[in-house]
Amino acid sequence: MKNSYPITKVYTWCIALVFFTMPCFGQNVAINEDGSLPNPKAILDVKSYSKGILIxxxxxxxxxxxxxxxxxxxxxxxxxxxxxxxxxxxxxxxxxxxxxxxWSLRGNRGESDYFLGTTNNKPLQIRVNNRPAGEIQLSRMNTYWGYEAGVRNSSYTGDTSGYGNTATGYRCLYFNSTGYSNSASGAYSLNLNTIGHSNTASGAHSLQNNWLGNSNSAFGVMALYENNSGTFNTASGIYSMQNNTTGSYNTAIGNHALFSNVGGSYNTAIGSDANVASVVSNATAIGYGAVVNASNKVRIGNPTVTVIEGQVPFTVPSDGRFKFQVKEDVKGLDFILQLRPVTYQFDVKRFETQIGRSDNKEIKQENTEMEAAYKEATGIRRSGFIAQEVEKAAAASGYNFSGIIQPKTAQEHYSLSYEAFVVPLVKAVQELSKEQQRLIAAQKQKIEEQDKKIIALQQQLDEIKKLLLKSK
Incomplete structure (x- = not known):
């Protein structure tokens, strides 16, 4: 009985504490130290400024x-x-x-089995401002890295029919839907591509407008920028093939190479600003500023080039097994004697304007070194013919001379193949040789006839001598 009072007192205080610290309001319960009612939306409202919940x-x-x-x-x-x-x-x-x-935002301690990714066949996504900024897809083998890269071909939009694509850069491959096996690196590269496949674009805005073209390779800022349906083109260098739209099977290597080509195909340009002047095909330009202005033509060097050198001469296939309709109708002296050999100087700058090299504003401002080259090339005193005069001589002699390259458009120019003059020159020599042989034969016959006369006269003299001797 002596110890019962403290125990009773303890129970009384416990019951009072429960009523004070756990006020009930309907089915809501509050546990706190200030006697506040529970939040009506919470079935249990716990509040403390110095204690926690121990799970x-x-x-x-x-x-x-x-x-x-x-x-x-x-x-x-x-x-x-x-x-x-x-x-x-x-x-x-x-x-x-x-x-x-x-993973902590402040770094993590690495372990052998740690990784960042998924454990099932679901894409790994990265977003910025809740917009796609990176995605790796296993099912379609697509890899995108960069803000809105491949957004139309990502799980963000649900359109994942394109496969095997890789995009790195802001909005590259943005509109791709069914295109496959494309690689884009650089802001806006292959941006408009939708169904084109097997394209490679490296450099900001490279192949930006391509949507249908296949198997193109562009390396450099703005390379193949305007291409939309051209196929099998290779462009390497800043602004190379920038304006090509539908041309195919072209190769451009160098800054602004094939810059002006739009719809031409099978062209090759190697060298900074190597170009074609119009819509041509199967043309080749080699060297800085070399420009081709006609199809099926090769140009080496720009107009300031003064020497083209090689250890061996150029050759032309000349196998008789492939030649047909062979005729001996080459004109010799009739053609050669009408030619006017001259010396002259050549206005290389005016020539460049004529062939249209200056499509690109950046190459109009030549440096002092090139200005010196222009001056040197223009100052050379050259020997040769004037193509228009050769054309008239050939027409007057009835000779279909292959050494004249006639322009087909106002932008093109006359050219001469000087090696072609060898053939009529040989013919002229042969004609001279025949004439010489005829003259020699005629002279020989004349001499023989004179010899016969001399012999006859000698015989007559001998007869006269005999008669004189007898008369004595």
């Missing part, structure tokens, strides 16, 4: 032994992390509260 702690084995209802939360002292159950099948399914191993 049940147990080992992994203990946790796995619980047939837990969905939502049960425990702290696993083995993994040192919180786990919650999401339901039961044959046993409780547990999930780590931090989704396996969480």
């Amino acid at each position: 049940p702690r147990m080992s992994t084995n203990d946790r796995l032994g619980i047939l837990a209802p969905t939502g049960l939360l425990v702290f696993d002292s083995t993994t040192m992390s919180f786990w919650y159950s999401i339901g039961q099948d044959t046993g409780t399914i547990w999930k780590n509260l931090v989704t396996e191993r969480g």
Whole structure:
């Protein structure tokens, strides 16, 4: 009886404390130190400024032994992390509260089994401002990195029919839908591509407007920028083939190479500003500023080039097995004697204007070194013929001379193949040789006839001598 009062007092204070610290309002319960009512939206409202809630702690084995209802939360002292159950099948399914191993924004301690990614066949996505900024797709083998890169071909829009694409850069391959095996690197590269496939673009705005073209390769800022349906083109160099739209099978290597080509095909340009002057095909320009203004033509060097050198001469196929309709109708002296050999100087700058090299504004401003080259090339005193005069001589002699390259358009120019003059020169020599042989034969016959006369006269003299001797 002596000890009952303190125990009774303790129980009384406990009951009072519960009523003070756990006010009830309907089915809401509050646990606090200030006696405030629970939030009406919370079934349990806990408030404290110096204490926390201690979740049940147990080992992994203990946790796995619980047939837990969905939502049960425990702290696993083995993994040192919180786990919650999401339901039961044959046993409780547990999930780590931090989704396996969480990555800290301040860095992480690496382990051999750590990785950043997915554990199922779902794309790995990265977003900025809730817009796609990176995605790796396993099912379609697409890889995109950069703000809105490949956005139309990503799981963000749900259109993933294109496959095997790789994009790195702002809005590259932005509109791609069904195109496949494309590689884009650089802002806006292959931006408008939709169904084109097997294209490679490296450099800001390279192949930006391509949507249908296939198997193109562009390396350099703005390379193949306007191409939309051209195929099998290769452009390497800043602004190379920038204006090509439908031309195919072209190769351009160098700054602004094939800059003016729009729809021409099978052209090759090697060298900075090597170009074609109009819509031509199967043309080749080699060297800085070399410009071809006609189809099926090769140009080496710009107009300031003064020497083209090689250890061996150029050759032309001349196998009789491939020649047909062979005729001996070459004109010799009739053609050669009408030619006017002259010396002259050549206005290389005016020539460049004529062939249209200056499509690109940047190459109009030549440096002092090139100005000196222009001056030197213009100052050379050259020997040769004037093509228009050769053309008249050939027409007057009835000779279809292959050494004259006649212009087909106002922008093209006359050219002469000086090696072609060898053939009529040989013919002229042959004609001279025949004439000489005829003259020699005639002279020989005349001499022989004179010899016969001399012999006859000698015989007559001998007869006269004999008669004189007899008369004595």
